[in-house]
Amino acid sequence: MRHYKKGRKLGTDASHTKAIKKSLVLALFTNDRIKTTLERAKEIRGDVDRIITLAKRGDVYSRRLAIARLGDKHLVSEIFTKVEQGLFKDRPGGYTRILKLGTRRGDSAIIVIMELVQEPVAKKAKTAVTSAKANAKTDVKADKSKKEKVDADAADVAGDAEEESVATEDAVDAAAADVASEADADAVDAAESDAAADSDADAAEETDAVDAAAESDADSAEESIAADDAPAEESATADAATAEEPAEVEADADDAEAADETVAADADSADASDADAEKSVVAAEDTTSTEDASDAPLASTEDVSLESEAGSETSVAEEITTDDQTGSDEK
Numbered sequence: 001m002r003h004y005k006k007g008r009k010l011g012t013d014a015s016h017t018k019a020i021k022k023s024l025v026l027a028l029f030t031n032d033r034i035k036t037t038l039e040r041a042k043e044i045r046g047d048v049d050r051i052i053t054l055a056k057r058g059d060v061y062s063r064r065l066a067i068a069r070l071g072d073k074h075l076v077s078e079i080f081t082k083v084e085q086g087l088f089k090d091r092p093g094g095y096t097r098i099l100k101l102g103t104r105r106g107d108s109a110i111i112v113i114m115e116l117v118q119e120p121v122a123k124k125a126k127t128a129v130t131s132a133k134a135n136a137k138t139d140v141k142a143d144k145s146k147k148e149k150v151d152a153d154a155a156d157v158a159g160d161a162e163e164e165s166v167a168t169e170d171a172v173d174a175a176a177a178d179v180a181s182e183a184d185a186d187a188v189d190a191a192e193s194d195a196a197a198d199s200d201a202d203a204a205e206e207t208d209a210v211d212a213a214a215e216s217d218a219d220s221a222e223e224s225i226a227a228d229d230a231p232a233e234e235s236a237t238a239d240a241a242t243a244e245e246p247a248e249v250e251a252d253a254d255d256a257e258a259a260d261e262t263v264a265a266d267a268d269s270a271d272a273s274d275a276d277a278e279k280s281v282v283a284a285e286d287t288t289s290t291e292d293a294s295d296a297p298l299a300s301t302e303d304v305s306l307e308s309e310a311g312s313e314t315s316v317a318e319e320i321t322t323d324d325q326t327g328s329d330e331k
Contacts, residue, residue: 008043021047022071028096029075033115041098041114048116052095055083090121 010017024044027034029051034041051069054062058080066076088095099113 008039010040010043026070026072026075028114028116029079033113035111035113038110038112041112045096048096049093051079052083052088055080058084087118
């Protein structure tokens with residue numbers, strides 16, 4: 001079993017095979033072309049590609065690995081310099097070419113020429129089929145790009161419409177929120193005003209209650225004061241009445257005296273009138289003594305009337321005197 005033993009034997013042992021491969025790679029990079037058997041050329045092809053890949057990297061670590069594989073600093077420096085100048089720049093791989101020459105006389109081994117491919121990478125010539133395929137691919141790509149562009153435009157329009165709708169919804173929501181906040185503020189203000197009105201009404205009611213209580217207290221105080229003052233007023237009224245009684249008695253006495261004086265004056269006047277009447281009667285009797293007997297009844301009638309008048313005046317005076325005496329007695 002050949003575990004971990006890849007590659008060809010080349011008819012020798014491992015160390016000899018390693019030395020042959022190293023010398024062939026050095027010869028290829030030194031001369032750019034070698035002549036060997038097909039098996040040996042195929043065996044060193046991988047080693048050559050690895051050295052060129054390390055040269056493309058160009059760092060110090062890659063340079064040290066290349067020196068370890070080849071064992072020649074100057075050759076490695078040349079290879080790295082050429083690669084830095086642009087050799088193998090456009091070629092992603094396949095840096096060697098194998099050309100068969102025929103068989104070797106004696107053992108009939110295939111002899112080949114192996115060389116480095118240093119030509120720039122040439123673009124492949126387009127045939128009719130290739131151009132048609134390319135055109136078809138281009139058309140498909142163009143159609144695809146157009147479709148993608150149309151889809152992108154539609155998506156942009158839809159996105160714009162959606163953004164506008166979202167913006168409109170946001171604006172409507174904001175307006176609704178503002179209206180709701182204003183309504184809430186109005187409701188709060190109304191509630192506050194109602195609360196203030198209620199508090200004012202309560203305060204007014206409390207004030208009215210306080211005033212009513214004060215009035216009731218004042219009324220009760222007045223009533224109590226009146227109740228307290230009633231006995232004093234009664235006593236004062238009684239005292240005033242008792243004080244006024246002598247004055248009233250004196251006034252009644254004065255009125256009685258004045259009435260008596262008036263009655264006396266009336267009596268005097270009545271007496272005078274009676275005397276005058278008597279004189280007039282006497283004079284009339286003297287003057288009418290010569291008159292006819294028919295005139296005597298008339299004279300007697302006049303005398304009777306005069307006497308009756310005098311008697312009525314005397315009775316009135318007596319009644320007034322009696323009334324004055326009765327009033328003084330009652331007092």
